[in-house]
Amino acid sequence: MISSNTYDVLVVGGGLAGASTAYALAQRSLKVLLCESEPRLASKASGNAWALLMPYVATQSSPPGRLYAKGFNFTHNLLTSTFEGLVSYHEVGAIQLPATKRLSRILTETVPFVGNSPIRRVSAQEGSDRAGVTLLTASFFIPQAGYCKPARIAEHLATSFPSHISISLGRSIEDLRWIDSKWSALFNDGSANSFTNVVLCGAHDIQKLPLTSWVPLEAIRGQTTQTVMTPSSSGLRTVISYDGYITPQQEGLHFIGAHYRHDDFDTEPKDLDTQEILARLYRTLPDISDLKVASSRVCFRASTHDRMPYIGALPNNDGPNLFINAGHGSRGLLTAPLGGEIIARLIGGQPLDNLSEAAGICSSGRLSTRMTRLIPPS
Ligand SMILES: Cc1cc2nc3c(=O)[nH]c(=O)nc-3n(C[C@H](O)[C@H](O)[C@H](O)COP(=O)(O)OP(=O)(O)OC[C@H]3O[C@@H](n4cnc5c(N)ncnc54)[C@H](O)[C@@H]3O)c2cc1C
Numbered sequence: 001m002i003s004s005n006t007y008d009v010l011v012v013g014g015g016l017a018g019a020s021t022a023y024a025l026a027q028r029s030l031k032v033l034l035c036e037s038e039p040r041l042a043s044k045a046s047g048n049a050w051a052l053l054m055p056y057v058a059t060q061s062s063p064p065g066r067l068y069a070k071g072f073n074f075t076h077n078l079l080t081s082t083f084e085g086l087v088s089y090h091e092v093g094a095i096q097l098p099a100t101k102r103l104s105r106i107l108t109e110t111v112p113f114v115g116n117s118p119i120r121r122v123s124a125q126e127g128s129d130r131a132g133v134t135l136l137t138a139s140f141f142i143p144q145a146g147y148c149k150p151a152r153i154a155e156h157l158a159t160s161f162p163s164h165i166s167i168s169l170g171r172s173i174e175d176l177r178w179i180d181s182k183w184s185a186l187f188n189d190g191s192a193n194s195f196t197n198v199v200l201c202g203a204h205d206i207q208k209l210p211l212t213s214w215v216p217l218e219a220i221r222g223q224t225t226q227t228v229m230t231p232s233s234s235g236l237r238t239v240i241s242y243d244g245y246i247t248p249q250q251e252g253l254h255f256i257g258a259h260y261r262h263d264d265f266d267t268e269p270k271d272l273d274t275q276e277i278l279a280r281l282y283r284t285l286p287d288i289s290d291l292k293v294a295s296s297r298v299c300f301r302a303s304t305h306d307r308m309p310y311i312g313a314l315p316n317n318d319g320p321n322l323f324i325n326a327g328h329g330s331r332g333l334l335t336a337p338l339g340g341e342i343i344a345r346l347i348g349g350q351p352l353d354n355l356s357e358a359a360g361i362c363s364s365g366r367l368s369t370r371m372t373r374l375i376p377p378s
Contacts, residue, residue, distance in 0.1 A: 007033045007166070009347060010185055010195040012173045014038070015046035016332050017325045018201035019154035020340030026161035028348040033195075034158055034165055037172030037188070037205075041158055042151035045203060045299045045332065048224055050247055050255040051150040052239055053079065053333045054094050055114035057106060057140055062113075064308065067361045069115020071334035076117070076144060078337055079153070087153050092248060094145035094239040095122075095131050097284065098138070107138060117144045132235035132248075133287045147239055147247045147255070150333065157337075173202075176211050178319030197347050199323040200314065203302035206326055211316065215367065217327055219300040221266070223259035223273045227291035228252060235287075242284040244277060253294055256281060258330070269296035303329045311339040311362035312346065323347065324364050335362070 011022045014036030022034040038044070055072040058065025079089040098104040106112050112119050120141050127135040158167055175186040182194035200206050204219040227233075229249040236248045247255045259273045274296050282289055304310060304327035314324040323346065325339040342359045345352055352359050 007031045007195060009033070009197040009199060010035065010173075010183070010193075011199045011201055012185075013201035013203065013205070013326075014041040014154065014158065014167065014169070015044055015201065015203065015336075016042065016150055016154050017203070017328060017336040017339060018199075019046075019157040020337040021199050021201055021325050021343050022165045022340075023157040023160055024340040024344035025347065026164035028344055028350075029164065030344075030348065032165045033168060035168045035171055035173055035185075035187075037170070039170045040151075041167070041169070042154035045222075045301055045328075046150045046154050048150060048255075048257075048297065048299065049226060049253075050147045050250070051333050052094065052145065052147050052241065052245055052247070053089070054096075054145045054239065054241060054245075055117055055119075055142060056331065056334070057096055057103060057119065057142075058113050059106060059110050060113040063357075063361050065113050066115070067308070067358050068331065068334050069113070069117070070355070070358045071331075071338040072117060073115055074338045074341065075333050079148060083153070083156060087148060087156050089146055089148045090248075090250070091144060091146040092238050093130065093141060093143045094241055095127050095135065096140040096142060097135070097240065097242040099241075099243045107140065112140055114142060117142060130238055131240055132237035133233075133240075133285050135240075136284075136286070141238075145239060148333075173209065176209055176322075181319075183319065183322065197321045197323065199325060199343055199347075201325045203326055203328075204300065206324070211318065212314065212324075215310070215314075215324070215326075216305050217310075218262070218303045219265065220303050220329075221259065221261040221264045221298060221300055222257065222330075223269055223277065223296060223298050224255065224257040225269075225274050225277050225296045226253045226255055226294045227278075228294050229254060230288075230291060233288045233291060240285065242280070244280045244284075246281055246285070246288075254291070256291075260330075265300075267298050269298050301329050302327050306366075309335045309339060309362050310364040310367060311335075311342050312359060312364040314364050315368040321347075
C-alpha cells in the first residue's frame, strides 16, 4: 500500500528517461515512486542489448548540435566517472561515415562539431586501420564514442538511492486527475494515490493517459539484430555508423541496427527487415559477409514533431507540477539523462544555469500552442 504522504514525486515509466529522472530527483533528497507497467525496468526502447553513445556530428551553429553535445558530455561523464566500472561502457571509438548529404557536406566543407569531444576527419586508409575493416570513403573518427547496455544503466540509476527511490513494477498508471490540489493517480489494480509532482516518462504511451492523449508523439518501429562473429567480422575494433550501425563483437556477437519505420506497429521481428539491415551493412563494409543471425528484436522510438524531446513542465488545463521527459527518438542516451537533470532542477527549485539553452531547445512550452488547438476549452 502506497501512502500519499510518502513521496514527493511520482515518475511514470521505468526506461532510461524515468530512471534518469528518479536518480536526479533522489540526488536532491526527494522521495520518488518510480512506476513501471512491465515486470522489469527498461524492457521497451531502453531494453535493446546494446546502444551507441555517439555524439551528433553537426556544425557549430546548430541548436540540435549544441543540445546533443551537452547530452553526450553529460552521459559520457555519468558512465565514465560517476558510474565508472559499474556499468560496462565500451569506449572503443566510432567511425561515422558520411551516410547523408548533411554529413557529406560537413566532411568536405565545414568544421565538424561535437562539443568538447574530440573528432577528426580520417582518410579511408586511416579509418580502415582504426576500424579493423576496409572502409571505402573518408569518415569522422570520434574516440570517446562507444556502446553500452541501456537496461543496465537504467537499473543502476534506479537502484542507486534505495532510501529515496521506491520501484513499483508490473503496475501501470491509468489516469491522472487534479483533485484537492494534488495529482491523483489511478493504478491498473484499482488503487489511487495522490502526489504533489508527477513526471511523465512513458514515451509514446503517454498518449494512453486521457489527460495527455493530445501530446504529439509518434511510435516509430525499430528492428535490431545480433549476429554471430565470423572470421570476416572478427577484426572490427570500433563502432561503425553508416545508414545503420554495427558494434565490435561482445561474447561472440555483433549488434546491428536499426530499422526505422513509420506506421508499422508489428511487434515481431520480420525476416525481410533483417535482410535489409544486413544488406546495408554488406554494401558499406565489403570485408564482412555471410553473418549468421542469432536473434532479432523490435521496439519503438517515441518521436516528436520537430525531433527534439519534450522536457519540462507540461502545459495542461488542470493543474501545476505536471512534467514530461519523453520523445527521445533515436538518441535517448544523449537526451534522457540530461532531461532527468533538467526536471530535477525545475522541481527542486534550482537554477538551470549551464543547462538553460538545452532546456530551452527541449522546452515542453512549445506544446502549449498545439494544446490550445487540440484541446477544446473546458
Ligand atoms: C531500435 C532502436 C535502436 C536505438 N538505438 C539507440 C542508440 O544506439 N543510442 C541511443 O542513444 N538511443 C537509441 N535508441 C533510442 C533509445 O532507445 C530511446 O530514446 C530511449 O530508450 C527512450 O527511453 P524512454 O525511457 O523515454 O522510453 P522507454 O524505454 O520506452 O520507457 C518508457 C517506459 O514507460 C513505461 N510506461 C509507459 N506508460 C506507462 C504507464 N502509464 N504506467 C507505467 N509505466 C508506463 C513503459 O512500459 C516503458 O518501460 C534506439 C531506439 C530504438 C527503437
